[in-house]
Amino acid sequence: GEEEIKDILKARELIQSRDFKGAAQRIRAALQTEPDNVEALCLKEILSVRDKRDPSAWRSALERCLNEIKPLEKEIKDLEAKEEPDEDDLKRLERVVRSRNYAMGFLARSFADLIEKGADWAKPLMESSPDLLIKAMLISGKCYDEKVRDKVGAVIERMGQSAVKPLISELKADDPLVRAQAVYYLGRLRVKEAVGPIAELTKPGSEPYEVMYQIPIALELIGGEATVAPLRNVLKSQYAQPKIYAANLLARIGAKEAIPDLVDLLADTNSYVVTVAKRALISFGSDSVKPLLEILKTRAADVPLPPSSTVTEDREKAARNSVIGNAMDILASIGDGEAISQITSFLSDDDLRSSARSALIKFGSASTPAMVEALKSPDSDVRVAAAEVLKSTLDKRSANALIEALSDRDKEVAAAAAAALGAMKVRKAIPQLTQLLSDVDERIRSNVLDALNTIGYYDPDMVKAVLRIAEDKNERESIRISALTVLKTIKPSEVSENLIAIMMAEDETPDVRRAAVAALG
Known part of the structure; x- marks a missing residue:
């Protein structure tokens, strides 16, 4: 050197x-x-x-x-x-x-x-x-x-x-660092007449990061309606930070005309950009609903994807599903009830079921009628998902439908219904839950015991059934411990001798014996 x-x-x-x-x-x-x-x-x-x-x-x-x-x-x-x-x-x-x-x-x-x-x-x-x-x-x-x-x-x-x-x-200098500074200082000087020349720099792919970074900052300082169009162009750039700044600014100034561009950002490969776009669309409220519903209707077929998301069919499908999931989440955050039926339809989609479930949970009790109806779906996956939504929304209007679902032919549906009823603390479901303690499916027995423990209400027939599981040495240890936990919660006096026997039995595992001690209090 x-x-x-x-x-x-x-x-x-x-x-x-x-x-x-x-x-x-x-x-x-x-x-x-x-x-x-x-x-x-x-x-x-x-x-x-x-x-x-x-x-x-x-x-x-x-x-x-x-x-x-x-x-x-x-x-x-x-x-x-x-x-x-x-x-x-x-x-x-x-x-x-x-x-x-x-x-x-x-x-x-x-x-x-x-x-x-x-x-x-x-x-x-x-x-x-x-x-x-x-x-x-x-x-x-x-x-x-x-x-x-x-x-x-x-x-x-x-x-x-x-x-x-x-x-x-x-702004036309060869050096991008010079152009970037020119943009910045025109912003600091709040030069209205500079908006047009700055807008020329926002054409997709025309400027490097240094320049694009300064553009939304300068446009914010200049202000005015004329800045909206170039800010929308910034959303189409390849750089995350300028897009984030522009999206936040467009939301802050209430530029509704930018909603289509913000919707397109839901396909961005940068998670921070997507998060900011979602927040911006939520801030526009009902004005964002129509284009978001269109995404659900068309399965995001018209949303432009970044080249990296279209390399293979699987990647394209995943990218479009991500856009759909984001759209559902935004609609739920806005709370537009019109979207519930469309979102519910995605419970039958293996790829989008989780996103649909999360969105429906976010709707809260507004989704209850649709979920009660979904419990009747011929698709067991839809019925399970509906029960899981109801477990989270805790709307007791669904109690009867969930009690009916306890007798569903699909064990997973029955287990999900039991969990939902437990979360809601539905006491009138105790007889039906007690009957399921003799079911051969371990998932059902486990969920029922958790539900009974959460409900925490004394019923003599239920206590007998729970004690029977607690004493059954052929039962899985974790389920026996769950049964003992129910007895600890309810504290029925008639089982004390049985619990002492479990506690004193030398052939019991240490964990079961400890659970019996805890149940005795």
Whole structure:
């Protein structure tokens, strides 16, 4: 790698410590070693005018610095464009970027410090050569030093209206970092007339991340209805962060015309983008319902998918199902009852059943009539899902239908109904639940015991059936422990001797004996 000239390194230190006379001596020495050194030439120019309130002198210094920096900028661009840079290329790039940043950073600091003490002298320069000053400031703004960027911002804000045209012109600059800064400062200056030129940058695929990142930030600062269209374009970009910012902003300003674009974002591969799009659509309330219902109706067939989601049929199907699931969740969050019947229809879909169930649970008691009807479905998976929804919504209007479902021919349906009745603490279901304690299916016996424990109500016939399970050494241990837990909850006095016998039996497992002790209290 290349070593930097020691005199330049020392000059930087002296400038940092504000020993400008010593720095000038070092710069002269550096130029004797390397007469064409760009950083040294620029620092020489800036040191010659840094304390002069002379517009003409500063104009000349700016022109010379910009002229000197051009080959450095080109070299940086060429090095950055290399597809496979070697170690020497990377070291060279690091060096030239550092040189540019030190030189132009010093320029921005020097000019900003001088006008902070009084800017009247600089008005002729700002008014007669705004293009020159803006170009210099935007190159300086590429410096990594935040203090330098603050100085650049202070200069541009001091320029005010005279900065507008040059900044708009720089939106067409070759360097994306310059374009990004131009966007940013047009936003800070709240330039309404810049919305159109900025909108030109939002065409899909036209700008790199640095520029797209700044666009929604600037448009927020500018404000007004004209910003909606370019913000909608930002939603179509490939970058997550700008899309997130734009989606949040469109929701905040209530731009209903953006709803179709936000719906399309439900197919985004970035989960954060999808989350923000969902939140935005929820904020629009009933205005979002129609396009979301259309997604359910068409199974998201018309939603554009990212290329990566269409590589195979399976991936495309999964992507569209994800959009449908998100649409169901949003509709449930909005609470639009019109969607319940359509969402219920997805309980028969193996891929979307879970999403439909979650959405119907979110509807709460509003979904109860549809779930009671779904308990009659010929599809056992639908009946199970309906019982699971009712278990979560806890609407006792469904109690009779669930009690009837206890006798369902499908054991999984009966088990789900038992769990739902337990969650609702439906006491009138105890006789039917007790009957199921003799069922051969372990899932049913387990769910029934959990339900009886949750209900926690004494019934003599139920106690006998539960005790029978607790004493049955041929029963699965976990189910026996569940039975003992029921007895612990209800505390029937007539089973004390039985519990003592279990506790004292040497052939019982430690866990069963501990459960018996707990049941005795």
